[in-house]
Amino acid sequence: MKAALFYPSLAFCSALLLSACTSTSQNNTVPADLARLSDSALKSELAYDVVKSLTVEVGPRIAGSEGDKRAVAWAEEKFKALGFDKVYKEPVRVRNWSRGIADAKVIAPYQQKLFITALGGSVATPEGGLITQVVMFDSLASLKQADGAHVRDKIVFINQRMQRDRAGKGYGPVVIGRSQGAIEAAKLGAKAVLIRSVGTDNSRFAHTGVMQYSDDVEKIPAGALSNADADNLQAMLNAGKDVTLAVEMRAKEHGWQTSYNVIGEFTGSESPDEIVLIGAHLDSWDEGTGALDDGAGVGIVTGAATVIKNLMGQPKRTIRVVLYASEEFGLTGAQEYTRKHKAELGNIIVAAESDFGAGEIYQIDTLFAPDAVEQAKPLFAALENIGVKQGHNQAGGGPDVSMLPKYGVPVVSLLQDGTYYFDYHHTANDTLDKVDPKALAQNQAAYALLAYFMANSGVDTRPAPASH
Amino acid sequence: MKAALFYPSLAFCSALLLSACTSTSQNNTVPADLARLSDSALKSELAYDVVKSLTVEVGPRIAGSEGDKRAVAWAEEKFKALGFDKVYKEPVRVRNWSRGIADAKVIAPYQQKLFITALGGSVATPEGGLITQVVMFDSLASLKQADGAHVRDKIVFINQRMQRDRAGKGYGPVVIGRSQGAIEAAKLGAKAVLIRSVGTDNSRFAHTGVMQYSDDVEKIPAGALSNADADNLQAMLNAGKDVTLAVEMRAKEHGWQTSYNVIGEFTGSESPDEIVLIGAHLDSWDEGTGALDDGAGVGIVTGAATVIKNLMGQPKRTIRVVLYASEEFGLTGAQEYTRKHKAELGNIIVAAESDFGAGEIYQIDTLFAPDAVEQAKPLFAALENIGVKQGHNQAGGGPDVSMLPKYGVPVVSLLQDGTYYFDYHHTANDTLDKVDPKALAQNQAAYALLAYFMANSGVDTRPAPASH
Numbered sequence: 001m002k003a004a005l006f007y008p009s010l011a012f013c014s015a016l017l018l019s020a021c022t023s024t025s026q027n028n029t030v031p032a033d034l035a036r037l038s039d040s041a042l043k044s045e046l047a048y049d050v051v052k053s054l055t056v057e058v059g060p061r062i063a064g065s066e067g068d069k070r071a072v073a074w075a076e077e078k079f080k081a082l083g084f085d086k087v088y089k090e091p092v093r094v095r096n097w098s099r100g101i102a103d104a105k106v107i108a109p110y111q112q113k114l115f116i117t118a119l120g121g122s123v124a125t126p127e128g129g130l131i132t133q134v135v136m137f138d139s140l141a142s143l144k145q146a147d148g149a150h151v152r153d154k155i156v157f158i159n160q161r162m163q164r165d166r167a168g169k170g171y172g173p174v175v176i177g178r179s180q181g182a183i184e185a186a187k188l189g190a191k192a193v194l195i196r197s198v199g200t201d202n203s204r205f206a207h208t209g210v211m212q213y214s215d216d217v218e219k220i221p222a223g224a225l226s227n228a229d230a231d232n233l234q235a236m237l238n239a240g241k242d243v244t245l246a247v248e249m250r251a252k253e254h255g256w257q258t259s260y261n262v263i264g265e266f267t268g269s270e271s272p273d274e275i276v277l278i279g280a281h282l283d284s285w286d287e288g289t290g291a292l293d294d295g296a297g298v299g300i301v302t303g304a305a306t307v308i309k310n311l312m313g314q315p316k317r318t319i320r321v322v323l324y325a326s327e328e329f330g331l332t333g334a335q336e337y338t339r340k341h342k343a344e345l346g347n348i349i350v351a352a353e354s355d356f357g358a359g360e361i362y363q364i365d366t367l368f369a370p371d372a373v374e375q376a377k378p379l380f381a382a383l384e385n386i387g388v389k390q391g392h393n394q395a396g397g398g399p400d401v402s403m404l405p406k407y408g409v410p411v412v413s414l415l416q417d418g419t420y421y422f423d424y425h426h427t428a429n430d431t432l433d434k435v436d437p438k439a440l441a442q443n444q445a446a447y448a449l450l451a452y453f454m455a456n457s458g459v460d461t462r463p464a465p466a467s468h
Numbered sequence: 469m470k471a472a473l474f475y476p477s478l479a480f481c482s483a484l485l486l487s488a489c490t491s492t493s494q495n496n497t498v499p500a501d502l503a504r505l506s507d508s509a510l511k512s513e514l515a516y517d518v519v520k521s522l523t524v525e526v527g528p529r530i531a532g533s534e535g536d537k538r539a540v541a542w543a544e545e546k547f548k549a550l551g552f553d554k555v556y557k558e559p560v561r562v563r564n565w566s567r568g569i570a571d572a573k574v575i576a577p578y579q580q581k582l583f584i585t586a587l588g589g590s591v592a593t594p595e596g597g598l599i600t601q602v603v604m605f606d607s608l609a610s611l612k613q614a615d616g617a618h619v620r621d622k623i624v625f626i627n628q629r630m631q632r633d634r635a636g637k638g639y640g641p642v643v644i645g646r647s648q649g650a651i652e653a654a655k656l657g658a659k660a661v662l663i664r665s666v667g668t669d670n671s672r673f674a675h676t677g678v679m680q681y682s683d684d685v686e687k688i689p690a691g692a693l694s695n696a697d698a699d700n701l702q703a704m705l706n707a708g709k710d711v712t713l714a715v716e717m718r719a720k721e722h723g724w725q726t727s728y729n730v731i732g733e734f735t736g737s738e739s740p741d742e743i744v745l746i747g748a749h750l751d752s753w754d755e756g757t758g759a760l761d762d763g764a765g766v767g768i769v770t771g772a773a774t775v776i777k778n779l780m781g782q783p784k785r786t787i788r789v790v791l792y793a794s795e796e797f798g799l800t801g802a803q804e805y806t807r808k809h810k811a812e813l814g815n816i817i818v819a820a821e822s823d824f825g826a827g828e829i830y831q832i833d834t835l836f837a838p839d840a841v842e843q844a845k846p847l848f849a850a851l852e853n854i855g856v857k858q859g860h861n862q863a864g865g866g867p868d869v870s871m872l873p874k875y876g877v878p879v880v881s882l883l884q885d886g887t888y889y890f891d892y893h894h895t896a897n898d899t900l901d902k903v904d905p906k907a908l909a910q911n912q913a914a915y916a917l918l919a920y921f922m923a924n925s926g927v928d929t930r931p932a933p934a935s936h
Contacts, residue, residue: 112527
C-alpha cells in the first residue's frame with residue numbers, strides 16, 4: 001500500500017508555501033525543514049562521538065570474539081543513551097576465526113623479514129611452518145594459466161597492485177585474487193599463497209579480508225604481504241634468482257558462536273509499521289579499531305537518526321537503525337536479518353547502508369519504482385546543497401542491504417569519496433585518527449536527509465524494479 | 469697549505485672563456501663542467517640503484533647485528549664494483565642491542581592492544597611484564613615538575629606531538645622526551661616510561677630511537693606508542709578514568725661487537741692527500757629496511773662520487789666516501805673515525821654528510837673560512853640551477869661530521885626537504901618505496917657538484933671558523 005503524501009509537493013511548495021522553502025539548489029527548491037535538518041546535522045558531532053566511543057571503548061571486534069560481545073553490549077547501551085525508543089538484538093550464528101601470528105621471511109638469497117597477515121578464514125601452516133621457493137604471478141588469471149610443474153610444492157605470490165580511485169573501482173579486479181587465490185594455487189599443488197595486499201598504500205601493514213576455499217580442493221594457508229614488502233619481494237624475484245621463504249601462520253577456527261544484529265528504532269508516529277532502514281555493520285577486523293570499517297558507518301546512521309529525533313521530533317514512519325553482525329565473514333548478520341524478517345520486508349520503504357569509510361558523499365544512486373524518482377526531488381535538492389549529486393536508479397544499497405531489492409525493497413546508495421579508503425581498509429591502521437570529523441558530519445547530514453524525507457514526506461518508492 | 473686555484477675564476481670565465489660557461493643562474497655564471505656534471509647526475513640512477521641494492525639485498529642492519537655484518541661486506545663489494553680505486557674498512561667497537569618483542573595493552577577500563585616499540589637501548593620489563601596504572605604528561609618539562617606521589621609505581625606516558633616542518637624543526641623540542649624520559653620518570657619512582665612516538669604521521673607504527681640512562685638512577689623500560697595508539701590512550705585518559713596497562717618488553721644487550729666504517733676513495737690525481745669527505749651512515753634501525761635512514765644517504769654520496777669519476781675522470785683531490793658505523797647508537801663510527809684520523813684532519817678540505825632522507829635539497833649552508841665563501845660562487849651558481857639556494861656560513865655538516873669543525877675542518881650542510889621524513893623515520897615503514905628517485909637524483913647532483921668543485925677547483929675553505 002502506498003501511503004498518502006505527507007509532504008507538500010514541489011509545485012505546492014514553490015507556489016503557495018514559500019515560507020516553507022528556504023534555499024534553492026541548482027534544480028530545485030529545498031523545503032525549509034530539510035534545510036534546517038541539514039544545517040543541524042552538519043554541525044552535530046554525534047556521528048563522531050559515536051565512532052569515537054566505539055573505537056576507544058571497544059576497539060577491535062571480529063565476529064564472535066570477546067570484542068564483538070562488548071560491541072553488542074555497547075550498541076544496546078548507546079541506542080538507549082541516545083533515546084531510541086525501541087532497542088533490541090536478534091541472534092545471528094557467526095563463524096569465529098582468529099588470526100594468530102603470521103610471520104614470513106626471505107631466507108635465500110638474502111635474509112629479510114616480510115610483513116604479512118593471514119587472510120580471513122585461512123588455515124594455519126603445518127607445525128613448524130613452511131620453507132619453500134616462491135613463484136610470482138601478476139594476477140589470478142595468470143596463475144590459472146600456469147603449468148603445474150612450475151607451481152607444485154611452492155608458495156604462490158600473486159603480485160597485482162590495486163589502483164587508486166574515488167569510487168574504489170580498483171578493488172574488484174584485484175580482490176578476486178584474495179578470495180580465489182588459495183583455491184587456484186592449491187589446484188596446481190602449491191603449498192601456500194601470498195597475495196600483494198589489496199590496498200592503495202605503501203605501508204608495511206598488510207591488508208586482511210575474507211578468502212574462500214572449495215570443498216574439493218586442499219585447503220592451503222593464505223596470507224597477504226604489505227605493499228612495501230611485496231615491492232621488496234618483487235625486486236628480489238625480478239633480479240632472477242630463486243627466492244626461498246619461511247612462512248608460519250597460526251590462524252584458527254573456533255567454531256560458530258552467537259552474535260547479534262543490534263537494532264534501535266524511533267517508532268513512527270503515524271505509520272509505525274512502515275520502516276526506513278539505515279544500517280552499518282558492527283563487526284570489524286581484528287587488527288585496527290574498525291574506525292573506517294565500519295565504525296564510521298555506525299556513527300553516521302546512529303547520528304543521523306538521533307539528529308532527526310532531536311531536531312524534528314518523532315518521525316511519521318519508523319526509522320530503524322540496524323547494526324549488522326559479521327559483515328566481514330560473509331554478511332551472515334544481513335542474511336539472518338533477511339530470513340527472519342522475510343514476511344515484513346514489504347514494509348521497508350527504503351534501505352541504505354553506510355560501509356565505505358568516512359569520505360564525503362558525492363552522489364546518491366537510487367533503486368526506486370521508476371515513477372517515484374520524481375517525487376524524491378526535494379530530497380535530491382537538499383542533498384545537492386551539501387555536495388551530493390543525483391545519480392542513476394540502479395543502486396545496490398551497500399553490502400548488508402544488497403539482498404533486499406530482490407524482495408522489492410527500494411535501496412539507496414550514498415556514494416562516498418573512497419580515494420584514501422583503501423590505504424587503511426582491513427589493516428591495523430584503521431583507527432579513529434583516519435576519520436575526518438567534517439566529512440563524517442556531511443555523511444550524517446546526507447543520511448539524516450534521506451531518512452527524514454523517506455519517513456516524513458509520504459513518498460513511497462516501492463516496489464524496487466527488478467535488479468539490473 | 470692552501471692549494472693553488474685549479475679552477476678559472478668567475479671573472480675569467482665570464483670575460484674570456486665563454487665556451488666554458490654554459491648557463492647562468494640568477495646571480496652567477498655556471499661553469500660548463502659543473503653544468504655538464506649536474507645534468508648527468510640528475511639523469512643518473514646510480515644513487516637509486518645503490519639504495520635499492522642495500523635495502524633489497526641487506527635490509528635492516530642495526531649496529532653489531534648479522535645484518536650490519538652483511539652491510540659491511542655489501543659496502544666493500546659495492547665500492548669495488550663501482551670502480552673506487554681504494555676500498556677499505558676501519559674497525560669500530562659498537563654496542564649491540566636487540567629489540568625483542570614489545571607488547572602493550574590496556575586492561576582497564578577497556579581492553580585494547582596498543583602498538584609500541586622499545587626505545588633503542590632500553591632494558592626489558594621484569595619477567596612476566598608490568599601491570600600498573602598509567603599517568604599522562606604533556607611534555608618532559610611537565611614530568612619534571614610532577615609530584616612523586618602521583619608517579620610512583622606507575623607508567624609515565626609523555627604525550628607530546630611532533631610538529632611537521634620542512635627543516636625538521638619539530639624534532640628537537642620533542643626528542644628530549646625520548647632521550648631523557650626514562651631518567652626523569654625513574655627519579656620519581658615510575659616503573660616504565662612510554663612516549664608518544666617522535667613522528668609526524670598517524671600510523672600505528674611506533675618510532676624507535678636511542679634513549680639514555682643515568683648511572684645514578686634506576687634503569688626502567690622505555691618504549692614509544694604509535695601516534696594512533698597515543699591518540700587512543702589519550703582519549704581514554706581524558707575521559708577521566710584510571711587506565712591500567714600491561715606492558716612487556718624483551719629488549720636485550722649483547723655486549724660490544726666489532727663493526728666497521730667502510731671507506732671508498734677516488735684518489736686525487738694532483739693532491740691525493742687533500743680529502744673531500746662525503747659520508748652517510750651504513751647502520752640502520754632494525755624494523756624498516758633503512759631506506760630513508762640512511763640508505764638514501766649511502767646512495768647519494770656513493771652515487772655522487774661515482775658519477776664524478778665516470779663523467780669527469782679522476783678528481784684532482786681525493787674524494788673519500790665514508791659509510792659510518794653505528795650512527796644510531798651514539799655516533800660511535802664517527803667518533804672512532806675522528807680519533808683514528810686526528811693527525812690528518814687538517815687535510816680534509818671539506819666534509820658533508822647526507823642523513824635526512826631522500827627529500828630534495830633546497831639550501832646549502834657552509835662553515836668555511838669567511839673569506840673563502842666568495843670563492844665558492846661557481847658552486848653556489850650551479851646549485852642554484854637545481855633549486856638549491858645559498859644559506860648561511862654556520863653549518864653543522866650532519867651528525868657524523870659534526871665533531872670535525874672543532875678541529876678546523878670546514879663542513880657543508882645540504883638541507884633536504886624533510887616535510888615527510890618524520891612520517892617514516894625509525895619505523896618499520898622506512899622502506900624503499902618512500903624514496904622518490906627524482907628527488908634522490910637531485911641530491912646526487914648536489915653532492916656531485918659539491919664534491920667535484922671542492923676536489924677540482926683548488927678552492928680551499930680551511931680552516932673552519934670557531935663554531936657558533
